[in-house]
Amino acid sequence: xxxxxxxxxxxxxxxxxxxxxxxxxxxxxxxxxxxxxxxxxxxxxxxxxxxxxxxxxxxxxxxxxxxxxxxxxxxxxxxxxxxxxxxxxxxxxxxxxxxxxxxxxxxxxxxxxxxxxxxxxxxxxxxxxxxxxxxxxxxxxxxxxxxxxxxxxxxxxxxxxx
Amino acid sequence: xxxxxxxxxxxxxxxxxxxxxxxxxxxxxxxxxxxxxxxxxxxxxxxxxxxxxxxxxxxxxxxxxxxxxxxxxxxxxxxxxxxxxxxxxxxxxxxxxxxxxxxxxxxxxxxxxxxxxxxxxxxxxxxxxxxxxxxxxxxxxxxxxxxxxxxxxxxxxxxxxxxxxxxxxxxxxxxxxxxxxxxxxxxxxxxxxxxxxxxxxxxxxxxxxxxxxxxxxxxxxxxxxxxxxxxxxxxxxxxxxxxxxxxxxxxxxxxxxxxxxxxxxxxx
Numbered sequence: 150x151x152x153x154x155x156x157x158x159x160x161x162x163x164x165x166x167x168x169x170x171x172x173x174x175x176x177x178x179x180x181x182x183x184x185x186x187x188x189x190x191x192x193x194x195x196x197x198x199x200x201x202x203x204x205x206x207x208x209x210x211x212x213x214x215x216x217x218x219x220x221x222x223x224x225x226x227x228x229x230x231x232x233x234x235x236x237x238x239x240x241x242x243x244x245x246x247x248x249x250x251x252x253x254x255x256x257x258x259x260x261x262x263x264x265x266x267x268x269x270x271x272x273x274x275x276x277x278x279x280x281x282x283x284x285x286x287x288x289x290x291x292x293x294x295x296x297x298x299x300x301x302x303x304x305x306x307x308x309x310x311x
Numbered sequence: 312x313x314x315x316x317x318x319x320x321x322x323x324x325x326x327x328x329x330x331x332x333x334x335x336x337x338x339x340x341x342x343x344x345x346x347x348x349x350x351x352x353x354x355x356x357x358x359x360x361x362x363x364x365x366x367x368x369x370x371x372x373x374x375x376x377x378x379x380x381x382x383x384x385x386x387x388x389x390x391x392x393x394x395x396x397x398x399x400x401x402x403x404x405x406x407x408x409x410x411x412x413x414x415x416x417x418x419x420x421x422x423x424x425x426x427x428x429x430x431x432x433x434x435x436x437x438x439x440x441x442x443x444x445x446x447x448x449x450x451x452x453x454x455x456x457x458x459x460x461x462x463x464x465x466x467x468x469x470x471x472x473x474x475x476x477x478x479x480x481x482x483x484x485x486x487x488x489x490x491x492x493x494x495x496x497x498x499x500x501x502x503x504x505x506x507x508x509x510x511x512x513x514x515x516x517x518x519x520x521x522x523x524x525x526x527x528x529x530x531x532x533x534x535x536x537x538x539x540x541x542x543x544x545x546x547x548x549x550x551x552x553x554x555x556x557x558x559x560x561x562x563x564x565x566x567x568x569x570x571x572x573x574x575x576x577x578x579x
Contacts, residue, residue, distance in 0.1 A: 167478050167577060184358065206358040209348070216317040218404065218413055221477075235314065237413060241455045242477045242577040245346060245363055278363050280455075281343035282402075282415070283371075285319040292361035295351050300358065 151259040159257030161231040162212065163224055164275070165250040165310045167242040171224040173231035174239060177213040177286055182254045182269050184208055184301060208293040208301050211279070214240075216287040227264045227307065231255075237282070240289045244280035249273040249294035252301075253308035265305045273298035273311045312411035312474075313404045322403040324462065325373065326491045326570055327388065327396050329538020331462065335385035336375040337429075339400060342415045344368045344454055345441075366452040368417055369441045370398055377426050377433035385435050392424040392437075395444035397540035399489050399572055401458045410557070411474040414458040414572035416489040418447040418542060449544055451487050456574030459507060460557035462493065464568040472513045473556030476575055481511070481552050484576035487544035488522045492529060492537050494568040501530035502562030507573045509552035518556060521545070522573070526562060551575055 162174045187204025219235035243250065253270030255262035262268075276294040281287060293301060298311070324333040347364030378384040400415040401408035420440030427434055443449060457474055476482070490505045497503075505524040510517035522543050530536045545551070557571045 168480070205352055205356060207350075208358065209361065216402075217315055219315050237455075238477050244344060245366060245452065245578045247363055276361060276363055278346040278348065279343065281341045281345075282317075283341035284338065285317050290348070292348065293358055295360040295362045297360065 153258065155256060155258045159260065159262065161255055161262070163253045163255060163308055164239065165252070166221060166239050167246065169310050170221070171251065171308070171310050172221055172234040172239050173224050174214055174236055175231055175233050177215060180210050180212055182210065209290065211288055211290045213286050213288045216282050216285055228261055230261050236287050240277055240280050240287070243277040244289065245278060247276060247294070247296055249296045249298060250275050250277070251308050251310050252291060264307060268304050268306065268308060269301070270308045271299045271301045272309055274301050312409045313406060315404050317402055318405055322405065322408070324401040324408050326399040326401070326462070329491050329493055329540045330383060330388045331493055332375065332385055332388065335378050336373060339373045340371040342370055342400060342454070344452065367442045368452060368454045370400060370415065370417065370419060370439045372439070373437040374429070375435050375437070377435045389421065389435070389437050390424050392421050394421050395419070395447065396421045397489060397491065397542065398439070399491050399570055401461060401570065408458055408461045410459060410461050412458045412461065414456045415454050416456060416572050416574060417454045418444045418449055420444045449487060449542055450547065451544060451574065451576060453486070453574045453576045456572050457555065458570065458572050459555060460569060460571035462568070462570045464494070464566050465559050466566045468560070469556055469558050470515045471556065472515065473508070473510060473518065473554040475513070475554055478577065479553065481550060482575055482577060483548060483550045484579055485545040485547040485549040486551050486573060486575040487542055488571060488573050489542050490524055490540065490569060490571045492527070492539040492567060492569045495529040495535045495537065495564050496566040497530065497564035498533050499563045500528040501533065501535065501564045502526050502528055503564040503567045504560040504562070505569060505571055506558040506560065507571065508556050508558045510554045511552045513554045520558070521551065521555070529564060529567070547576065
């Protein structure tokens with residue numbers, strides 16, 4: 150396993166489809182991934198410098214994909230290139246469902262993602278909404294589900310289906 | 312049918328109320344289904360949670376050429392805004408749409424028709440509403456479906472196999488069909504019935520009727536009087552078998568030029 154810096158060509162998305170199988174989706178860009186957090190300003194006017202507390206976290210990200218109806222493929226194993234499933238094939242059947250799905254963004258470090266490389270996601274955590282197509286691109290919004298069974302977090306292990 | 316990535320608008324075809332507007336169109340979109348994103352931020356939650364609320368669907372904006380060709384030009388067909396329109400967007404992959412490709416359909420509000428210029432060419436912009444036309448009887452938030460019958464003149468019943476769906480299983484949430492009839496030939500009132508059929512196994516003899524337009528009278532004294540378009544919906548708890556295909560029962564029609572799409576509901 151390499152450590153250090155990496156390139157976007159080693160980043161891909163893994164999601165549990167409507168049938169409960171993990172699929173790889175390839176992205177058109179690499180959005181900023183992670184929990185955002187409210188900033189609670191508890192400053193008093195007499196403070197020399199403003200004082201802040203962390204507030205509630207949030208996760209909501211829109212990701213662009215090549216618009217494709219390729220057949221669904223089993224997710225790649227550790228060390229293998231992503232096995233691309235069609236974005237339309239997977240996302241159009243998940244759009245609007247309130248069932249929390251497993252989700253991860255895999256960051257391979259200078260190679261195809263391997264166990265111990267960074268992963269952001271969680272088991273049974275995500276809902277998909279706002280599936281949209283425009284020309285050769287489609288997009289969907291991924292949000293932390295009201296029915297999530299687990300927290301979203303950084304880790305180094307593959308995300309599994311529920 | 313090829314599966315895989317879409318090249319862009321080169322692979323799109325646009326049909327409205329039985330008219331093929333593809334030759335007058337530059338692009339359309341974004342083709343969207345949006346939801347209210349309702350944030351659940353109880354003070355006991357370390358991370359905010361999201362509920363999916365009411366949906367709205369929209370084909371966005373159709374950008375095309377200002378063309379007043381009699382009867383079929385974009386200007387002739389679309390210059391009366393403020394009405395409902397049956398829109399079928401067919402999307403091929405690295406080719407013109409074929410049977411089994413992607414479709415985006417709905418009964419939308421044709422909100423605005425605006426003429427101007429773009430790149431020196433007289434242009435027309437059609438803005439569709441964000442939602443379904445208010446008087447539409449459709450109660451489905453599922454604009455994405457499968458183009459079972461790509462634009463073609465059909466002269467015989469379908470004996471081919473059908474198409475699997477994205478979850479490769481039957482569903483029990485209903486669905487709906489859209490048909491567009493561009494031309495027809497035959498005798499008398501030129502009757503035909505357009506259908507969607509489904510089957511558990513993908514063989515010709517296994518298919519049975521799922522949805523039907525009912526018998527359409529497409530002409531008078533052997534002359535086509537269309538174009539025509541329409542939608543037919545299943546109950547929202549109806550079972551749809553794994554495979555679907557198009558079918559036409561020819562009455563006095565000898566040829567029907569049409570497109571048929573079926574939108575299967577995957578999410579309640």
